[in-house]
Amino acid sequence: xxxxxxxxxxxxxxxxxxxxxxxxxxxxxxxxxxxxxxxxxxxxxxxxxxxxxxxxxxxxxxxxxxxxxxxxxxxxxxxxxxxxxxxxx
Amino acid sequence: xxxxxxxxxxxxxxxxxxxxxxxxxxxxxxxxxxxxxxxxxxxxxxxxxxxxxxxxxxxxxxxxxxxxxxxxxxxxxxxxxxxxxxxxxxxxxxxxxxxxxxxxxxxxxxxxxxxxxxxxxxxxxxxxxxxxxxxxxxxxxxxxxxxxxxxxxxxxxxxxxxxxxxxxxxxxxxxxxxxxxxxxxxxxxxxxxxxxxxxxxxxxxxxxxxxxxxxxxxxxxxxxxxxxxxxxxxxxxxxxxxxxxxxxxxxxxxxxxxxxxxxxxxxxxxxxxxxxxxxxxxxxxxxx
Numbered sequence: 001x002x003x004x005x006x007x008x009x010x011x012x013x014x015x016x017x018x019x020x021x022x023x024x025x026x027x028x029x030x031x032x033x034x035x036x037x038x039x040x041x042x043x044x045x046x047x048x049x050x051x052x053x054x055x056x057x058x059x060x061x062x063x064x065x066x067x068x069x070x071x072x073x074x075x076x077x078x079x080x081x082x083x084x085x086x087x088x089x
Numbered sequence: 090x091x092x093x094x095x096x097x098x099x100x101x102x103x104x105x106x107x108x109x110x111x112x113x114x115x116x117x118x119x120x121x122x123x124x125x126x127x128x129x130x131x132x133x134x135x136x137x138x139x140x141x142x143x144x145x146x147x148x149x150x151x152x153x154x155x156x157x158x159x160x161x162x163x164x165x166x167x168x169x170x171x172x173x174x175x176x177x178x179x180x181x182x183x184x185x186x187x188x189x190x191x192x193x194x195x196x197x198x199x200x201x202x203x204x205x206x207x208x209x210x211x212x213x214x215x216x217x218x219x220x221x222x223x224x225x226x227x228x229x230x231x232x233x234x235x236x237x238x239x240x241x242x243x244x245x246x247x248x249x250x251x252x253x254x255x256x257x258x259x260x261x262x263x264x265x266x267x268x269x270x271x272x273x274x275x276x277x278x279x280x281x282x283x284x285x286x287x288x289x290x291x292x293x294x295x296x297x298x299x300x301x302x303x304x305x306x307x308x309x310x311x312x313x314x315x316x317x318x319x320x321x322x323x324x325x326x327x328x329x330x331x332x333x334x335x336x337x338x339x340x341x342x343x344x345x346x347x348x349x350x351x352x353x354x355x356x357x358x359x360x361x362x363x364x365x366x367x368x369x370x371x372x373x374x375x376x377x
């Protein structure tokens with residue numbers, strides 16, 4: 001991703017993603033399959049890209065959606081973002 | 090003969106594609122659609138050399154061709170103008186005029202619409218070529234190759250052979266989640282209630298205007314989604330915004346998602362309603 005990184009805690013990002021997905025899909029937030037691939041519960045690739053756009057809107061940073069495909073789970077995305085410096089531990 | 094269905098199309102720099110699209114809607118091609126059953130309305134959105142009605146008289150279509158006087162990069166205003174001209178009780182909107190129809194599409198949509206007083210009839214989306222058109226150019230797919238593919242199946246001889254040279258854009262099968270339908274039909278009353286395509290979507294190609302319109306259609310009170318199986322529209326490669334090579338398409342979708350979120354204050358979600366499934370071949374409807 002590019003742009004000035006926001007100071008986002010990993011737990012906050014995780015909660016944001018779970019809230020986003022459960023607002024789009026009819027699945028419970030608790031317990032949420034954080035390690036399972038997005039498509040295993042029906043969150044498809046188009047929605048992943050759309051989510052990247054809303055992330056940009058909410059967090060004020062530019063996000064390359066292809067990064068979300070590299071590790072396509074909630075835990076995976078948060079870890080990727082941590083490595084990229086967008087999210088703090 | 091009063092038309093049973095109006096099909097509204099928008100074009101921009103589609104001199105190659107529009108003749109094929111219109112041929113696919115013509116009486117000689119569409120099953121059980123003699124002259125007058127379909128009204129086709131083509132609105133040009135600022136092409137350097139707009140199409141002229143006289144060029145297509147040989148097709149025997151009830152055809153209106155107009156140039157939208159205030160073209161912008163979004164086709165929404167042109168499309169809404171076309172909807173205002175529609176005279177039939179059932180109206181289909183194609184935001185992208187570069188889409189050819191399968192031979193039974195129109196009759197199937199008419200039959201499907203009769204199943205419910207408030208139908209939203211959706212048709213499957215395909216891309217011509219061996220892969221979706223935001224991938225296929227990476228492998229050399231272009232208009233020349235597309236022309237060759239169409240010639241290889243002898244198009245327009247048997248329009249169903251388009252399925253042989255195309256790739257489905259549909260996720261999860263006949264009842265899978267839908268981002269949009271690139272040719273969806275509603276009654277005039279429902280279009281009036283719906284309000285048409287939202288002019289707030291001003292991005293190139295209309296951005297996410299078509300998915301937004303489709304979602305709102307499905308959300309109309311008492312609306313019944315009816316998915317047609319066995320027919321489709323087939324996108325011709327023309328360098329359009331959302332079918333440009335992969336990164337372009339993702340960028341369009343991401344920006345569209347942002348734009349939608351700003352306007353609607355909720356995420357753009359797919360239509361997951363299974364709806365009814367109308368089989369164009371058997372005429373049966375699966376409501377489960």
